[in-house]
Amino acid sequence: MGRLVFINLAVKDVVRAREFWTALGFSFNEQYSDETAIAMRLSDTVHAMLLSEPKFSSFTTRPIADTDSVTEGLFSVTCESREAVDALVGLALANGGRPAMPAQDHGFMYAWSFYDPDGHHWEPFWMDAAGPGGDEGADAEDDSAD
Numbered sequence: 001m002g003r004l005v006f007i008n009l010a011v012k013d014v015v016r017a018r019e020f021w022t023a024l025g026f027s028f029n030e031q032y033s034d035e036t037a038i039a040m041r042l043s044d045t046v047h048a049m050l051l052s053e054p055k056f057s058s059f060t061t062r063p064i065a066d067t068d069s070v071t072e073g074l075f076s077v078t079c080e081s082r083e084a085v086d087a088l089v090g091l092a093l094a095n096g097g098r099p100a101m102p103a104q105d106h107g108f109m110y111a112w113s114f115y116d117p118d119g120h121h122w123e124p125f126w127m128d129a130a131g132p133g134g135d136e137g138a139d140a141e142d143d144s145a146d
Contacts, residue, residue: 003045004045004046004047005045005047006032006039006046006048006049007046007073007075008049008051008059009048009051009056009118009120010051010052010053010056010057010064010118011050011051011053012052012053012117012118013052013117014036014051014052016096017038017116017117018050020096020097020117021038021040021116023091023094023095024088024091024092024095025091026040026041026042027040027041028040028041029041032047032049036051036054036055037050037051037052037055042077048075067115067118067119067120067121068119071121072120073120073121074113074121074123075120075121075122076111076122076123076124076125077122077123077124077125078124078125078126079124080126081126082105082126084124084126085103085111085112085124085125085126086103088124089103089112089113089114092114092116092122093114096116096117097114097115097116097117098114098115099114099115100113100114100115100123101113108127108128108130108131108132108133109125109126109127109128110125110126111123111125111126112124112125
């Protein structure tokens, strides 16, 4: 079995975070979820742990990043097509997310990004699996919303 990855992010309101990500089509691993944390599935081996600020603070001695003024990371997730990227960003913006960067079309790769309600920077993208100059249409595998 490959490594499991848990990306830990502080959220102000766990219930609101669950509502937002559910509206975008993501599911949760209830085994690792409670009233202080939710384990959002990004793939079979990758989860985003959305932790209440007090819970997050219990794992570090540093202050929580103020995502209104700094970017603590850029979290990219694959989509099955350009249209799926646009649809996911559209859902995010319709459900309380905010625009981040404009869409970027590099031919073999297409990305567009948003900030979730807690200010975390997410970038859904599609990439031709053949890479730059490869055969068009060989989409990258989509594990973003399983």
